[in-house]
Amino acid sequence: MRILSVHNHYQIRGGEDESQKAEVRLLQDKGHQVDVYEEHNDRIPTLGKIDLASQTVWSRETYQILKSRFTEQTYDLVHVQNFFPLISPSVYYAAQAKGIPVVQTLRNYRLLCPNAQFFRQGHVCEDCLEQFIPLPGVIHACYRESRAATATVTAMITVHRALGTWTNQVDVYIALTEFARQKFIQGGLPAEKIVVKPNFVHPDPGWGEGGGNYALFVGRLSPEKGLDTLLQAWEKLGHQIPLKIVGDGPLANQIAEASTRLPGVEWLGRQPLSQVYNLLGEALFLVFPSSWYETFGRVAIEAFAKGTPVIAANIGAIAELVEHSRTGLKFRPSDWEDLTAQVEWALSHPAELTQMRQEARTEFEAKYTADKNYQQLMGIYETVIKNR
Known part of the structure; x- marks a missing residue:
């Protein structure tokens, strides 16, 4: 053809x-x-x-x-x-x-x-x-x-x-x-x-270990990506789990300032895909806080490929990709308090989070290879x- x-x-x-x-x-x-x-x-x-x-x-x-x-x-x-x-x-x-x-x-x-x-x-x-x-x-x-x-x-x-x-x-x-x-x-x-x-x-990046003890955001640093919700949540969560932010964009200065002000928040800038995969594989979970109707959400299935659960806003296509309590968790869009609650639940339920790692990888193998x-x-x- x-x-x-x-x-x-x-x-x-x-x-x-x-x-x-x-x-x-x-x-x-x-x-x-x-x-x-x-x-x-x-x-x-x-x-x-x-x-x-x-x-x-x-x-x-x-x-x-x-x-x-x-x-x-x-x-x-x-x-x-x-x-x-x-x-x-x-x-x-x-x-x-x-x-x-x-x-x-x-x-x-x-x-x-x-x-x-x-x-x-x-x-x-x-x-x-x-x-x-x-x-x-x-x-x-x-x-x-x-x-x-x-x-x-x-x-x-x-x-x-x-x-x-x-x-x-x-x-x-x-x-x-x-x-x-x-x-x-x-x-x-x-x-x-x-x-x-x-x-x-493609190619399949393979399983990750999930041993990094941090949360991860990967994406364009722009208003529709829900970064204000993410940062508000980490004002409370910063002492409980570090957050690594990967990406660049128009809100880069705001993220840079937040990384100096908020405990646990680290901005890594833009990274090559190989390093993104490494970070995804070691993260406890990916946070996907978008406040717009994503048509898909590629980084979510990249996380699944690494066996990493996704905590996602319940909006648009990403809500379709993530199954609550199986491949990740969902929170009300633009609601930092609900995001905080979901992260705290994940941190207090390590056995369930481990099972989600298995389910995330299974989801990838079933749908996204x-x-x-x-x-x-x-x-x-x-x-x-x-x-x-």
Whole structure:
């Protein structure tokens, strides 16, 4: 099978980028020929505002390049991982013009929400969810805190709704969780075209010992990740168990200050994946305090792979991944007191925490290995090609 994988990479690489690259590597390891068409947001500063806005809605460059490629080379399928902002939905039209089926993975909520997160001013926001034209996003300057930039994203969403792009130009959408699938259906995407396939971890990093006697946070240091809840909890918990924080982002200064002020809090900055795995494997548990609708939560299944339970906010997709009292614990989102209570329960129940380590690893082996994911992905691809 020959596949074209389409990627628009972010300036800050994170879980989405890692998942995209892992999928390409997996397909190649299984003997498929995977070509990659990619753009990177590093190119944005070279474009004028008008050119960038125009390209976000419809990239003539992408359309022409890919139409020529499809003329010269035969592909069984085009899998779009991310088209925003430089590739644009014109990628779908280039493929469909040559009769090539299109699969789109939904790694964020960009088709429904201008900032792609359903999150504004520290809280979940669904103001644009069922709006044909997501004007509230423009009013609140939700994308990059700019009304002009948000207007561009809103134009892209609205124009392609009006053209029927989201309904007619994509053969199958892949949502990462059932929670995310239901949000996309609520937002108007055709239910019959959305299937669920989670992310995976490849290669398998193997079990950890869990002997580090610390809690761990891994993620982007940004408001939607629930860091205020985490730090409030550790004002009380710092003398009971240390907290290591791995990551970087706009709240880095706040985390640096907290690490000097709060006992037990240590900020390690950004770390290579190998070191993240080491830290995950030795942690007593991972804390996942997000206050937005995560579409997945890759670090949670990385923790499961290491046999590490997850204490997670009961919100969005992460609430679907963690089973309370089996693979971890859940707390009320944005409620630092409930987070504190769950951590204290874990610390006072070492036997149950040890059993959760076994269950977390079992969950990984049952759902999130490369082989399991490959079987699901091939099923999706074969169905799409057969139907076409």
